[in-house]
Amino acid sequence: xxxxxxxxxxxxxxxxxxxxxxxxxxxxxxxxxxxxxxxxxxxxxxxxxxxxxxxxxxxxxxxxxxxxxxxxxxxxxxxxxxxxxxxxxxxxxxxxxxxxxxxxxxxxxxxxxxxxxxxxxxxxxxxxxxxxxxxxxxxxxxxxxxxxxxxxxxxxxxxxxxxxxxxxxxxxxxxxxxxxxxxxxx
Amino acid sequence: xxxxxxxxxxxxxxxxxxxxxxxxxxxxxxxxxxxxxxxxxxxxxxxxxxxxxxxxxxxxxxxxxxxxxxxxxxxxxxxxxxxxxxxxxxxxxxxxxxxxxxxxxxxxxxxxxxxxxxxxxxxxxxxxxxxxxxxxxxxxxxxxxxxxxxxxxxxxxxxxxxxxxxxxxxxxxxxxxxxxxxxxxxxxxxxxxxxxxxxxxxxxxxxxxxxxxxxxxxxxxxxxxxxxxxxxxxxxxxxxxxxxxxxxxxxxxxxxxxxxxxxxxxxxxxxxxxxxxxxxxxxxxxxxxxxxxxxxxxxxxxxxxxxxxxxxxxxxxxxxxxxxxxxxxxxxxxxxxxxxxxxxxxxxxxxxxxxxxxxxxxxxxxxxxxxxxxxxxxxxxxxxxxxxxxxxxxxxxxxxxxxxxxxxxxxxxxxxxxxxxxxxxxxxxxxxxxxxxxxxxxxxxxxxxxxxxxxxxxxxxxxxx
Numbered sequence: 001x002x003x004x005x006x007x008x009x010x011x012x013x014x015x016x017x018x019x020x021x022x023x024x025x026x027x028x029x030x031x032x033x034x035x036x037x038x039x040x041x042x043x044x045x046x047x048x049x050x051x052x053x054x055x056x057x058x059x060x061x062x063x064x065x066x067x068x069x070x071x072x073x074x075x076x077x078x079x080x081x082x083x084x085x086x087x088x089x090x091x092x093x094x095x096x097x098x099x100x101x102x103x104x105x106x107x108x109x110x111x112x113x114x115x116x117x118x119x120x121x122x123x124x125x126x127x128x129x130x131x132x133x134x135x136x137x138x139x140x141x142x143x144x145x146x147x148x149x150x151x152x153x154x155x156x157x158x159x160x161x162x163x164x165x166x167x168x169x170x171x172x173x174x175x176x177x178x179x180x181x182x183x184x185x186x
Numbered sequence: 187x188x189x190x191x192x193x194x195x196x197x198x199x200x201x202x203x204x205x206x207x208x209x210x211x212x213x214x215x216x217x218x219x220x221x222x223x224x225x226x227x228x229x230x231x232x233x234x235x236x237x238x239x240x241x242x243x244x245x246x247x248x249x250x251x252x253x254x255x256x257x258x259x260x261x262x263x264x265x266x267x268x269x270x271x272x273x274x275x276x277x278x279x280x281x282x283x284x285x286x287x288x289x290x291x292x293x294x295x296x297x298x299x300x301x302x303x304x305x306x307x308x309x310x311x312x313x314x315x316x317x318x319x320x321x322x323x324x325x326x327x328x329x330x331x332x333x334x335x336x337x338x339x340x341x342x343x344x345x346x347x348x349x350x351x352x353x354x355x356x357x358x359x360x361x362x363x364x365x366x367x368x369x370x371x372x373x374x375x376x377x378x379x380x381x382x383x384x385x386x387x388x389x390x391x392x393x394x395x396x397x398x399x400x401x402x403x404x405x406x407x408x409x410x411x412x413x414x415x416x417x418x419x420x421x422x423x424x425x426x427x428x429x430x431x432x433x434x435x436x437x438x439x440x441x442x443x444x445x446x447x448x449x450x451x452x453x454x455x456x457x458x459x460x461x462x463x464x465x466x467x468x469x470x471x472x473x474x475x476x477x478x479x480x481x482x483x484x485x486x487x488x489x490x491x492x493x494x495x496x497x498x499x500x501x502x503x504x505x506x507x508x509x510x511x512x513x514x515x516x517x518x519x520x521x522x523x524x525x526x527x528x529x530x531x532x533x534x535x536x537x538x539x540x541x542x543x544x545x546x547x548x549x550x551x552x553x554x555x556x557x558x559x560x561x562x563x564x565x566x567x568x569x570x571x572x573x574x575x576x577x578x579x580x581x582x583x584x585x586x587x588x589x590x591x592x593x594x595x596x597x598x599x600x601x602x603x604x605x606x607x608x609x610x611x612x613x614x615x616x617x618x619x620x621x622x623x624x625x626x627x628x629x630x631x632x633x634x635x636x637x638x639x640x641x642x643x644x645x646x647x648x649x650x651x
Contacts, residue, residue: 065200065204068200068203068204068207069200071203071207072196072197072203075196076193076196079192079193079196083189095192098192099188099189099192102188102191103188106187106188106191118190118193118194121190121191121194122194122197122198124194125191125194125195125197125198126194126198126199126202129195129198129202130202137202137205138205138206138209141195141198141202141203141205141206142206142210144191144192144195145195145196145203145206146206146207146210148210156209156210157209160541160542160565160577162565162575162577162634162635162636163563163565163577165619165621165634165636166577166579166593166621166632166634169593169621169634170593173593173594175191
């Protein structure tokens with residue numbers, strides 16, 4: 001079913017909306033959840049929570065691209081769940097590895113000033129991502145938005161794994177520089 | 187902070203996410219193209235899978251459609267004038283299997299990629315610049331002049347009607363040709379093979395391989411004598427034969443229509459003097475298709491067809507043609523590059539070999555001429571240790587922070603095993619990594635390695651002349 005029709009079902013408060021969403025996007029959303037959570041049961045619950053969140057948000061939202069809309073919900077729900085898990089359950093996911101990668105460039109913890117500047121940080125990150133050359137932008141989003149493995153990212157970007165790692169390394173350093181220039185205390 | 191960064195990444199604008207998500211879906215479905223195989227091979231896979239593409243256009247208030255569809259739905263019209271590949275209003279669809287076709291729109295027509303050609307002087311007049319911007323999620327109003335799934339300048343092909351074929355050149359110097367079949371009428375083979383491709387007057391070599399070799403990418407290509415009577419008779423018959431829609435080819439008795447693909451027996455490659463290849467697919471009962479126009483075919487008389495098949499059978503397995511290894515050619519280009527080649531390290535880790543090599547050039551947009559070397563890239567793997575690999579990138583200082591390196595750099599005077607050891611990291615699995623560059627005047631040499639110790643890394647970087 002086309003996205004527009006699925007969204008219309010949500011707006012009509014038809015339960016078919018969830019059935020059709022699951023039919024079309026379950027695999028897609030499960031992949032996003034699986035990159036963040038290593039536990040299959042957790043993944044399934046996060047995807048189900050995504051359907052509920054979609055049901056609660058439409059109306060009033062009318063997303064243009066349903067996959068992106070749902071994917072963002074799944075991503076955040078999965079990250080929230082990741083943070084509640086104990087350290088043993090956190091191991092092994094691509095999200096955990098992404099955090100490790102960022103560890104070298106950015107100190108752990110959060111200062112009160114930064115907490116206040118969350119919206120500024122959003123804007124700074126968005127600006128940074130836009131400033132990256134096309135290839136680097138794709139690799140960066142593939143790794144740090146979708147949490148695809150470096151090998152997977154390299155595969156769909158048509159570059160070697162070594163080059164993808166190299167691009168990510170450069171991008172992290174540039175991000176640090178960018179955030180410092182924007183006044184963030186790192 | 188790192189958590190906040192990843193949270194903020196989750197709130198970047200949708201257009202950024204959609205761009206990458208489209209790429210993810212596309213690659214997942216196809217699991218094909220890497221830079222080493224190219225679009226043409228990917229198209230072959232799709233075709234082997236039972237899908238063929240056709241391209242049409244319909245100019246409807248500036249909106250153009252390029253179509254891709256299943257066999258049996260091509261809409262080709264047959265008349266006394268021949269077969270006419272019509273204009274249809276079908277757009278690339280996320281539901282279509284053929285979602286990775288490289289194409290662009292020029293003068294209201296769709297040009298679809300046919301082949302990659304290396305080291306050929308084919309590029310003619312500059313005609314325009316494709317904007318990219320189209321994927322299978324693009325709405326119909328996105329199909330406008332110069333849009334397509336590829337971007338960059340495109341050119342006429344020397345000696346070929348630009349209404350039929352155009353070309354592009356990428357930074358590595360490779361030329362890709364694009365064919366347009368929009369609205370063309372073909373009566374006999376000569377309308378295509380002689381009038382448009384100039385086959386007879388340009389044959390440099392004739393090669394072939396079995397369908398099995400082609401399908402499994404075994405490259406068991408053998409050469410025929412271009413002057414052989416069977417080859418000459420085949421071309422004569424090919425030129426005289428009348429085109430019919432491929433979907434009209436009767437299935438083999440007792441088989442379903444989709445199994446017509448199982449009747450394919452040989453692939454024949456006419457290598458032309460201009461560097462192009464006329465790639466033909468031969469099927470039982472004399473049917474022949476041109477790889478660049480798969481929606482139509484001709485049927486040859488049994489005598490001339492069988493004569494060629496016999497010649498192919500006699501040659502098959504006797505002496506295979508050495509297919510040029512693109513990687514080796516690129517490696518030689520890198521090593522002999524007059525500008526940056528001398529900055530490539532001469533030391534190679536024993537047991538390691540070059541997995542990929544790439545030279546990228548600055549191109550003049552108007553002429554596609556290479557005006558200088560932009561970057562050399564070599565990637566090594568080691569058979570004795572799969573965890574060990576490294577790559578070397580050589581580029582100019584001006585590229586620093588652009589597409590080139592923007593990480594830590596050492597002056598050559600600072601280069602030492604100790605300095606490299608300080609910059610090494612460790613992955614979760616305990617394997618050491620190193621990403622560092624060294625300035626050699628205006629040139630940076632960057633080493634990106636995994637599983638390499640500092641002493642060996644030093645030996646590599648210190649071997650730059």
